[in-house]
Amino acid sequence: MSQDIEREKQITEAALTTTDAGRAPALLVDTLRREHPEWLGEVTVAFGEVTVVVPREQIIHLCAHLKVAPGLEFNMLSDICGADRGVEEEPRFEVNYHLFSTTKYHRLRLKVLLNEEDTHVPTVTGVWRTANWHERETFDHFGVIFDGHPDLRRILLPDDWQGHSLRKDFPLRGYEPYSLT
C-alpha cells in the first residue's frame, strides 16, 4: 500500500513537470521531416495543436514510427474521425487521426485527404487495435474504405442503410422514413 502511494507521487511529479505539451511535437516533427521527407506533407500549428497532412500511402509507416519513436511515443490513438469538406471541394474528404502519448502527454493530429472518386485509406488497426471501431464508424458515416480492415461493417447505422449519413449531400432527415420491418 505504501509502495503504491510512493509510486503515485513519483508519477504525479513527473506529470507536473511536463512542459508545454503542444510545442514538443512541432519540434520533433521537424526532425522527422529531415529523416523521412516523403512521410509528411504540410504541417500547421494552430490553436496550440499540431496538424500534419500525410500522404495516404505513408499513413501506416508514419503511425508505426510515431508509436515507438523516442521522444514522441504516441502509444495511444485517441480518435479517428472523418470530415466532409463540402460537395464542391477537392479533395472532398479528410480523415483525422488524433494521437496521444500516455508518457509524454502531448497530442498530434494526422490528416489524410481523399478525393471523392477514390476513398481508400490503408487501415491502422495493425498499429493500434482501437482503430477498429473508429474506422468502422468513419466508414459508416462517410463511406471511407479502410483497406485491410479485419471487419469493415457498418457500426451505428443498420446494415441495410443506404448512403452515408454524415456526407454533406445527405439530407438531415434522410431520404425516406426508415422502417425496421
Next chain:
Amino acid sequence: MSVSTTNLPPQFEVVDRPLDTQMTISMGPQHPSTHGVLRLELVLDGEMIVKCTPDIGYLHTGMEKLFEYKKYQQGIVITDRMDYLNPLGNNLAYVMAVEKLLGLEIPERAQTIRVLMCEMQRIASHLVWLGTHALDIGAMTVFFYCFREREKILNMIEAASGGRLTPSYFRIGGLMMDLPAGFERRVKQFTDNFPAALDEFHTLLSGNRIFQNRTKGVGIISAEDAIDWGITGPSLRGSGVALDIRRSNPYSGYENYDFDIPIEHGCDVWARYMVRMREMAESLKIVKQAASRLAPGPVKADAPKVVLPDREAMKTHMDALIHHFLIVAEGFNVPAGEVYHAIEGSKGELGVYIRSEGGAKPSRVHVRGPSFVNLSALPHMVNGEMVADVVAIIGSIDIVLGEIDR
C-alpha cells in the same frame, strides 16, 4: 403444431449432441445488465465465452449530423443528451472546444464553478455506476443508498441550472447564470455528509466475500493492452496506468487543485471498482477546495458579441439589446479552423473535435466518447470468461449507450 426447422440460420439448427457444439446466444438489447440497449452476440462453449461481438447503434440519433445544422450555442443542448450521467462534463468539453476556437478568456469564478459542478457530477456518475454495478452482481441494497446520495447532487444541479439530467449550465464564454444564494451552504452540507455515505458503500461491498469472489481476477486487461485498445479513465487506472487528463493536460484551472490519482494494479473488475471508489473521495476533496475558493466576480467572459448580455443591461443599453438580438437570431461568428479538446470525463477521455469554416454553425463536430472506445475492448476482456461474468465486466467499464451510439 410442430415448428419447421428448415429455414433457420445455421447457429439455431437442432443438433444431435448439443454438448459438443458451440452455442450462439444474443444478450440484449433488452437485457437490464447491458446498461441500455447494447446487444452482445456471444458464442459459448458450455458456459465459457469463445467469441463476443458487440452490436451497437440501437440508440443512434444522428447527433453529430444535428450539430452541423445548429448554431454553436444550440449545440450545448445536444451534448447533454450524449452521456446522460455526466451532462456537465459533456457541456464542458464542448464549450471549451468552441472557446478554444474563439480564444476566449474565462473569468476565475466561472472556472471554479465549472470545476465544482463537474466534480459533483463525477461523483453522481460514479454513484450510478456503483449502484447498477452492484445490482448486476446481486447486491441490491447498494443501489438505493447510491441513488439517495445522487439525488442530493441532482437537487443541487437543479438549483443552479434548472435541469436535473439536462442542465446545459455551461455556456460558451462562461455560465448560464451565477449560483443561487445559499449554494455554498448546500455544498458544505453535502461534503460533510458524503464521507459517511462512502464508508457505508465500503461496508456493504468492499468487505463482502461474494462481491470479491465475483470481481477479483475477472475481466483482466493488462496495461499494454489497455493502452492499445485506447481505454482511458478509471478503467485504465485500474490497470496501473496513472493517466488523468486533469493532471496531465490541465484545463479549467485543475492545475491549482490538490488531489491524487488513484491507481490499482489488479487489472480486473475489482481494481476498477476500487479506483472509482477512491476517485469519489478525491473528487470530494476537489469540491471542498473549489467551494472554499468561490470569490465574488463575473461568471461570463467579457465578449459582448458571443456572450448574452445581462437582462438589466438589455433594458438600459442599446448596444446590449442589439448584441442580444444578433446572438439569438443569427448566432456569432467563429473563426475557421479545427480543434480537438479533451477533458477527463467520468468515464475517460472525452474529446470534442470541431471543424469550423467560419460562420455561426460548425462544419463538423465529432465526439470521442470514452464509453465507445472502452466498449470496443470488451471482447478482449470477456474472452475465456464465464457467461455470468460478462455482466460484471460490462458494469466495471461503466458504459453509457447514449454516448456510444450518439
